[in-house]
Amino acid sequence: MGGAGNARGRRCRSVRRLAALAVIGLAGCALSACSSGTTSAAIPATSEQAASTPGVPRAFPSPVRQALAALAARTSLPLAGPTDLASPDALSALTALERGSWSVQLYACPRPEPLNSPAIGSCEDGADTDGGFGVHEEASAAAARAALPAVASIAGAAQPVQGCPAGSPQTTVDGQTVALCGPSGSPPTTASWTEGDWRIVWLLDGEQGTALTATLAPLVERLDQVFLPPHPGVFGVDEAPDGQHATAAWAVGDTVFWDFSYHSAVQAADMAASTRSFRP
Numbered sequence: 571m572g573g574a575g576n577a578r579g580r581r582c583r584s585v586r587r588l589a590a591l592a593v594i595g596l597a598g599c600a601l602s603a604c605s606s607g608t609t610s611a612a613i614p615a616t617s618e619q620a621a622s623t624p625g626v627p628r629a630f631p632s633p634v635r636q637a638l639a640a641l642a643a644r645t646s647l648p649l650a651g652p653t654d655l656a657s658p659d660a661l662s663a664l665t666a667l668e669r670g671s672w673s674v675q676l677y678a679c680p681r682p683e684p685l686n687s688p689a690i691g692s693c694e695d696g697a698d699t700d701g702g703f704g705v706h707e708e709a710s711a712a713a714a715r716a717a718l719p720a721v722a723s724i725a726g727a728a729q730p731v732q733g734c735p736a737g738s739p740q741t742t743v744d745g746q747t748v749a750l751c752g753p754s755g756s757p758p759t760t761a762s763w764t765e766g767d768w769r770i771v772w773l774l775d776g777e778q779g780t781a782l783t784a785t786l787a788p789l790v791e792r793l794d795q796v797f798l799p800p801h802p803g804v805f806g807v808d809e810a811p812d813g814q815h816a817t818a819a820w821a822v823g824d825t826v827f828w829d830f831s832y833h834s835a836v837q838a839a840d841m842a843a844s845t846r847s848f849r850p
Contacts, residue, residue, distance in 0.1 A: 629846065631658030634703075636685045637665050637674040638848040645672055648825055651703055654844035656837055661700055662690050673704030701831040703841065707824055714821035715802050721819035721828050722771070722806030731771040731806040733762035743783050746790045750782075761786060765793050768803040768820075772835075775809040785809065789835045796843035799827070805842075807835045818842035 630638065634651040642649055645667055651674065655661065662683040664675045678700050679693040693699075708714040719730030734751035739758075741748050752759035752774075761772040761782070770789070777785045789807070798805070803820030813833035818841065820827055829841035 629653045630848065631655050631661075633658060633661045633663040633676060633682075633685070634674070637663045639850055640685060641665055641667060641672050641674075642848065642850045647672055647705055647707065648822075648827075649848040650705065650827060650845050651848055652829055652841035652844045653846055654840045656700075656834075656840075662687065662693065664690055668706075671704065671706035673702060675702040676700040699832040701829070701833075701837070701841070703827075703829045703845070705828075706826050708821075708826060709824065711821065711823050714824050714826050717826055718802070718804040718819045718821060719806075721826055722804040722817045724773070724806070724808040724815050724817075731769075731773075731804060732760075733769050733771050734760055741782070743786045744790045744794075748786060748790075758782075765798060765805075767801065768798050768805055770805045770807075772807040773809060775811075777809070789839060792836045792839050796839060798839065798842050799845065803842075805835075805838070807838075 628635075630651055630653055634653070634655065638649050638651050647670070649672075655676070657678070660678055660682060661676045662679045663685050664677070665686060666673050666675075677690055677693040677698050679690060679698060683689045683693075708717055719732065720727040723729055723731045734749035738749040738751040741750060746763055748761050748763045750758035750761055757774070757776050757778050759774055761774060763770050770793075772786065772789075774782070774785070798818065799820045799822075801820045801822050803818060805816070805818045807814050807816040814835040815830075815832055816835040816838035817828055817830045818838050820842070827845065829838055829845060831838035831841060
């Protein structure tokens with residue numbers, strides 16, 4: 571997966587993927603019917619305004635709290651979001667709502683913008699993209715579990731993440747056994763391991779030896795410190811020159827929840843581990 575051409579391809583897929591998250595919660599339309607999307611009106615991005623909203627839990631960072639409060643007035647879908655974000659006061663949020671799905675995108679604009687402000691459009695490039703989170707419903711619990719590899723993939727349903735097959739070579743990273751696989755005679759292109767009910771799948775960018783260990787170790791260590799949601803899940807990471815594009819996706823009944831970080835696998839783990847239900 572090394573090379574400038576592949577890197578540019580991953581970068582473009584990442585930007586397109588964030589656009590998809592704003593509309594359908596990633597795989598929602600590909601896996602179930604969707605109607606036309608809508609966004610909530612702009613709301614001032616001040617901590618005081620959000621904190622004064624009756625019944626809004628204070629545990630959520632301001633942009634998350636505002637986005638979920640706006641969605642709560644417009645959908646009966648389950649609402650949840652991360653309580654742990656890097657530099658949350660610097661983030662701006664866009665919401666999108668569809669039949670059967672909703673999503674929130676987070677951007678590091680030059681200054682925080684009001685929720686759903688048109689000005690956020692100028693921040694919608696890779697450098698300013700921070701991540702996002704959302705929900706979509708499937709037809710059944712089995713369908714929700716089956717959707718996870720596509721939700722966790724940077725390429726979506728076209729290329730669901732797949733762990734290494736049984737019998738693949740293994741290495742050890744901070745005590746964690748990690749399977750490695752890829753084309754014969756080439757550096758490994760995928761590293762994978764399990765954490766309880768979760769599959770962790772990391773698409774590599776040519777790392778080997780100590781570089782491989784240095785790449786994987788921060789996530790391995792973080793997963794020893796935090797607990798991913800106690801449900802079947804897939805955690806996909808695409809190692810790219812502009813960041814570790816990482817998605818944690820898990821199924822609760824027929825509902826898929828996801829958290830996405832554009833730059834850091836550790837941040838995606840923190841987001842998923844800190845995701846809580848929102849009940850205004």
